[in-house]
Amino acid sequence: MKTNLTPKRELSAQIADRIRAAIIDGALKVDSRLPSEAELAESFGVSRPTVREALKRLAAKNLIRTQRGATGGAFVNRMTYREARDDQVTTSTLLLSMNDVSFEAACEARFALEVSCIALACARREDEDLAAMEAELVRQADETITDEAFCASDVAFHRAFVDAAKNPVLSYQLAGAVEAMQPLMNLITYTGRSRARILRRHRRLLTALTARDTAAVHDALDDLAAYTVKIAGEVEAAKAR
Amino acid sequence: MKTNLTPKRELSAQIADRIRAAIIDGALKVDSRLPSEAELAESFGVSRPTVREALKRLAAKNLIRTQRGATGGAFVNRMTYREARDDQVTTSTLLLSMNDVSFEAACEARFALEVSCIALACARREDEDLAAMEAELVRQADETITDEAFCASDVAFHRAFVDAAKNPVLSYQLAGAVEAMQPLMNLITYTGRSRARILRRHRRLLTALTARDTAAVHDALDDLAAYTVKIAGEVEAAKAR
DNA sequence: ACGTTCCCAAATGTCATACAATTGATCCGA
DNA sequence: TCGGATCAATTGTATGACATTTGGGAACGT
DSSP, X not given: OOSOOOSSSOHHHHHHHHHHHHHHTTSXXXXXXXXXXXXXXXXXXXXXXXXXXXXXXXXXXXXXXXXXXXXXXXEEOOOOHHHHHHHHHHHHHHHHHHTTOOHHHHHHHHHXXXXXXXXXXXXXXXXXXXXXXXXXXXXXXXXXXXXXXXXXXXXXXXXXXXXXXXXXXXXXXXXXXXXXTHHHXXXXXXXXXXXXXXHXXXXXXXXXXXXXXXXXXXXXXXXXXXXXXHHHXXXXXXXXX | OOSOOOSSSOHHHHHHHHHHHHHHTTSSOTTOBOOOHXXXXXXXXXXXXXXXXXXXXXXXXXXXXXXXXXXXXXXXXXXXXXXXXXXXXXXXXXXXXXXXXXXXXXXXXXXXXXHTTHHHHHHXXXXXXXXXXXXXXXXXXXXXXXXXXXXXHHHHHHHHHHHTTOOHHXXXXXXXXXXXXXXXXXXXXXXXXXXXXXXXXXXXXXXHHHXXXXXXXXXXXXXXXXXXXXXXXXXXHHHHO
């Protein structure tokens, strides 16, 4: 972590890269303390503000946390599923909103990914998973909730389905894909009829999952994907008028 | 973006949050220029180093880019698939390495996710996709390459398969899952026999994709997943001795 | 000997200022 | 008109100082 810094790129970026590399290859272990800012500044031959900029870059990525006081300093942060997921959601959301990805493409990816946990979910789902999904269906049946609340419940329903696969890595990956879609889904106005149809398909999915019937879950998901794209198209057509 | 800053949290973090929120909700559009550091410092009532720490936090997340010179400044960055993917790979890699995720769980998630592009890949694969995969098989057949090179080619083969689905959102999501596994895969020593068996399964997958036979691709993937877990178990058992 | 209080040292957080480096724009001259 | 020197704006870096937080230890009293 001590080779010379080139004057080409920003020093703070190079220093951040060095420290990140040290964390990734295990030279700096979780919860270990980095040298103080003054020591880092001297060892890299730069000023303290430059070191601080480097540390802020790492803090922004949740790689380190800082603590003030006598025994304070910068510590290697244990990456949690929660932090990683939140990060991925905002990144995915921005990616979709900034690159005018078509609703169809995003929707296609989202439902395709969800297919990947069908087999595992059917094999491992427990009563509490079914209960969580059922609770969301109750919410969705309430016709007085807003479109945003309906969408949020939709997302929660699908996340509960994903969690039923009982694989945290899979949950983490899929949470990003599913939640990143929500802003796009929120653009859709849900009529009473479309809500009823979505609810019916959700119900069908839950029933199939309860029966551990992978083929039926697959059908329900495909059906839901097709209907989602369909009403998105209708909304867009209506907006064009 | 101008409400008062509380003295509780670090000022640079609060400022970064404000600007990030402005970007996410669209108040700051892609490629638009932020006020100069001096102007931001004055408008937030803080010093320039503090503003710079905030900007570095945003730069670390690829939300902005900075440019020196007369017409320079900080600009809202268009999030690219490439940047988002690289980010996700390092995050996923750290997540796996720091939380002692079992090889089985990670492997299960990885292959489950790959299943999601079978249908699309079979429907849309073009000759160039097949050629890219074939090229990797040639590399893997070379018995003189290192284990690391073999793993890298393995990853490239699967990425080519994913790309055949012709959905950038899907490619982005799966690239993270597939590439994040590479460090774990690198721990495995590939004997001549296991390489031959992996190669045979890869060949089988490619043949099925060429024929657009979804069921056969599915079988090949399942077979590959099972074999990967099996040799990982053997390697671990060997290490235990 | 024990507990409480107070003070201090170490570290991060913030500020002010200055200078260096870069880069597009402008002006001027041939 | 074109080319080049100059300029001004902006970010990058350095220096030094002070504020704030926080744990630990010394001093003190009981």
